[in-house]
Structure formats: C-alpha cells, structure tokens
Amino acid sequence: MKVLVVGSGGREHALCWALAASPLADELYCAPGNAGIGQEAVCVDIAADDIEGLTRFARQQSIDLVVVGPEGPLVAGLVDALEAVGIKAFGPSKAAAELEGSKGFMKDLCAKYNIPTARYRRFTQNQLDAARSYAREIGAPLVIKADGLAAGKGVIIADRVKLAERVITDALLDSCFGEAGTEIVIEEFLEGEEASAFALVDGKTALMMPGAQDHKRAYDGDTGPNTGGMGAYSPAPILTDAMNERVRREIIQPTVDAMRAEGRPFTGVLYAGLMIHEGEPKLLEYNVRFGDPECQVLMMRMMSDLLPALLAACDGVLDSLDLRWYAESALCVVMAARGYPGEYAKGEEIRNVEQADAQTDVTVFHAGTKRDEESQMLSKGRLLSNGGRVLGVTALGNSLREAHARAYAAAEMIYWPGGFYRRDIGWRALGEDTLPSPD
Secondary structure, X not given: OEEEEEEOOHHHHHHHHHHHOOOOOOEEEEEEOOOOHHHOXXXXXXXXXXXXXXXXXXXXXXXXXXXXXXXXXXXXXXXXXXXXXXXOEEOOOOOOOHHHHOXXXXXXXXXXXXXXXXXXXXXXXXXXXXXXXXXXXXXXXEEEEEOOOOOOOOEEEEOOHHHHHHHXXXXXXXXXXXXXXXXXXXXXXXXXXXXXXXXXXXXXXXXXXXXXXXXXXXXXXXXXXXXXXXXXEEOOXXXXXXXXXXXXHHHHHHHHHHHHHOOOOOEEEEEEEEEEEOOEEEEEEEEOOOOOOHHHHHHHHEOOOHHHHHHHHHHOOHHHOOXXXXXXXXXXXXXXXXXXXXXXXXXOEEEOHHHHHOOOOEEEEEOOEEEOOOOOOOOOOOEEEOOOEXXXXXXXXXXXXXXXXXXXXXXXXXXXXXXXXXXXXOHHHHOHHHOOOOO
C-alpha cells in the first residue's frame, strides 16, 4: 500500500514510525514532514493546510490511504476533499471535526444528549455584559475558552472573578485569542485529576485504546502558561480498565451515537480530555485526532500493526478488530525552545540526538526540526530547531519509574543550550519524591 501522513510534528513522526513497521506499507510519504520523519518516510514539500496540493499529490501518486495528523486540516475539510476524488482518508469529515473546531458545538452536543460535562454558556462579541454577569454568577475559579482552534493555548483558568472579567474583555473586545476567540465558552471549573482517553471510531463503534496523562503547563510543578503539551505517560493509573470502560460507556459511545443522530458520523480518533473526581468522570473537551505528545507514548506501547487498525476504522469494521498493547509503560519528555509558548528563536543547532536515540528502549521523535542542507537524511547536515516544541524523548520501561529514568537519561545526552524541558513528567503517578529539588 501507498500511505501518506499529513503533518510535521512529533505526533506525525510517531505515526510514521509505527506505519513504517507495517508489512502492508510498501511506500510511505509525509507532507511536509521534518528532519526525523525523513528517516521513516519520503518527505514531500506540501503544507499540511494545502488541501488542493495534498489532494493533487494523493491522486498523482495513487495513494491508498491518507492519515491526517493535525486538527487544522481536519476542521478545514481535507478528508472531504480526498474522499471526493476517491482517496481513502483516516480522520473525521469537516462536519464531524467540529467536535474540536467549536467548543460551543461540543458543549451543546453534550447538553442535548446528557453527556457529563461542566455547566457552561456561550457568548459572542456583542454579549460582553452578559458574559461578565455569568462569570460573577458561577464564581471563581472558572474557565474561559476560545470557541475555535487556538493551538492548545485557547484556555485560561481564572482564579478570581475580576481576572475573569478582564480575560473576557480581552477576548471579546481585544481579540486576545485571535479569530478563535470571536466567540467564547465560559464554564465552571471542575476539581479532580485530568486524564486523556482515546478511542478509534468507525462511525458506530468506539474501540478504546490505553489512557494517558499529559502535562500542559510549561514549567515544573504544573506552573506557567498552557502549552500544546510538555510531556506525557501511559498508562495513567487513574484510568484503570474499569474506568476506561466506564468512559467508553458513559461519554465516548454516547458521543459517537449522538454524532450519527446529528447526521455527522464520526470516523477517526476521539481524544477525550477528562476530569475525574471521586470516581466520577466528566468531559472537559474533545480533540478529533491523536494527541501530541500522547501519540508518542501510545505508539511506543502498541503491539498490533497500526495500519490495519486505521483501515478498519475507515471501512467501518472496528467491531471485528482487537488491538494488543505492550504491558510496559512509556514516558515522553518534550524538549522545547526557550520562550515557548511565547516568542522563541529558530535555527539553533542541536547535537547528540543520534546518541540519545540509540539508547535501549528510547526513541527520539522529532517535531520542530530541520536540516541545514536540502537533504533530510539524518546523516547529512546539522540538525536545527524549527519550532516551539522540538523533540519528544520517549522511553519504554518495565515500570513507569524505569521509563522515566530512561527518558531523562537520554534527554540529558542531548546538547541544545537554547532548549528546555520539564523535569517532573509523570510526578502524579510516581509520587512527589520524583519532583526536582528547588534551585
């Protein structure tokens, strides 16, 4: 089979890494890819949001399956465009991708079909006074979300009502969320422990995958601004097999059924951000693709061939599929450019990645990287930073503690003065004795 993966991040490197191992994948391409993906696939210089260019390339190369990584192309309708010309694509349609593309749509769906989530209201730019009044009504802490896509940075938790009012004003009047925040969702703050649940979906069946936990805040101790994710681990102790099944039964399968009822059948990955409090799970948000860096730890733990699983989702036959997973734990440490998620430099040299990648049960997934020569082969040209989140150092271990030790030992081998990473990934599961000592 000829397979095309769309995207250029750590998630797409992990997907290419897994697909390259499939005996079914005769030719593997990635658009646009990155320096690390070039080890697994032929990188094609087409932007992930170039729907016309991707569709044309898929037709010219007679691609059998397109796997869409990022949310942007999904929300923009890439799957629809590919299927319109007879190309099979893994991912939701534009209508189904609205589960992530609009926080308001997702919340309204939950309300209509009694899917457990936080109480909320939606507000547009001409409803500033009403939004402020609602913030005072529910009290602090509360959560303010951009309705649209904001690259994982469209959520602000306000611990004071005055702060909430200021954020609401900044969002609706001053566009602090950009175009994503022309409408906002204000919701109650849920106490508990966050976790991520994942399911492959074929329009009617939801096949659960192992859970994970990620770290959204930029700095140790879960401090600093929200990011796209600074690290992740799997399994998540709070997502036991029993809890994962409960999430499927009470949250994910009802969502799949609701989307069918709404005439928007969902195919692809449903990624449920959860809050679990005193054994009760509630939905925080949906993503309509693999998480990043959660995808990295899931792919490291996946025993089954990924490609038949994606095809089964596309063909509507997940009810006949059984996925197998390694019992080992996996942990990913994201190395980011200093300044991220704000302004940061690009083009800085990174050394010793090959040595780190060669360690036992360690894989370094590339995200924002490039080579200073045209060739993307690993052996040619200096490796340079080319984004905010740059590398995902991921390790397996017989225990989470062993995976933690391997990932950090490998990360310490990488020389990049312009980068930083959190030193406490996995602390909730491992205990506070793993937290770094204060300087």
